[in-house]
Amino acid sequence: MEIKFNIDIEDSEQELLKTVLHCNDTDLEDQLSKIARSSFEENRKMIIGQKIFTRGRDIIEYRLFNLIKFYFDSKIPEEQRICDLFQITATEARAYIRSIMSKYQYDLRETIKESLKEQVLNITKEEGDEDYKLSIQNQYFKDELNRILGNMDTSLPIIEKERGTISTYIIKESSYQRLCAYFEIDIEPENNEEP
Known part of the structure; x- marks a missing residue:
């Protein structure tokens, strides 16, 4: 079923939407369509009696769950993006992420796995550095990667914030x-041979 509708948005509101959604004129319509799809799903489930909530927190959590599916293309967003959309603090965003990762863990299983794998793929190591580094914009990723490490071997070093940085984390070789x-990621062997 294809559903379409038109909406009038004032220029000043469009500018604000582009700022909050981190997009330009070209992408705004697509971004709003994804949000509309997410909102429609929330209301559709309510109308047919599958998701009826009485607490405001449950409604917000389900709204975030739908935004992850439809607006964020099944990826766990950065905490700041959630802060921007919901007009909340980073601490509140963190709490919502933790809550929906638990409450909707089976629905989001693939999303969580792919988002975590993407984080591991972004780990880098500068030439001459002993440790690997990763910029993490969502505390959930660090906590979850540490949980995975702990489940594999409790003697493995945990991922820790690099001293003096806001969001750079250190990962030991092991x-x-x-x-x-x-995550079944092939690692290219380091070439230590002299040319």
């Missing part, structure tokens, strides 16, 4: 190797 194995 932990990096195990995360790559867990």
Whole structure:
């Protein structure tokens, strides 16, 4: 079924929407269509009696769940994106993420796995550095990667914030190797041979 509708949005509101949604004129319609799809799903489930909530928190959590599915293309968003959309603090965003990751863990199983794998794929190591580094914009990722490491081997070093940085984390070689194995990521062997 295809559903379409038109909406009038003032220029000043369009500018604000582009700022909050981190998009330009070209992408705005697509971004709003994804949000409309998410909202429709929320209301459709309510109308047919599958998702009827009485607490405001449950409604917000289900709304975030639908936004992850339809607006964020089945990826766990950065905490700041949730803050922007819901007009909440980083602490509140973190709490909502933790809650829906638990409450909707089976529905989001693939989303969580792919989002975590993407984080591991973004781990880098500068030449001459002993440790690997990762910029993490969502505390959930760090906590979940540490949980995975702990489940594999409690002696593995945890992922820790780099001193003096806002969101850069340090990953030791042994932990990096195990995360790559867990997510079935091929690691290119380092070439130590002299030319």
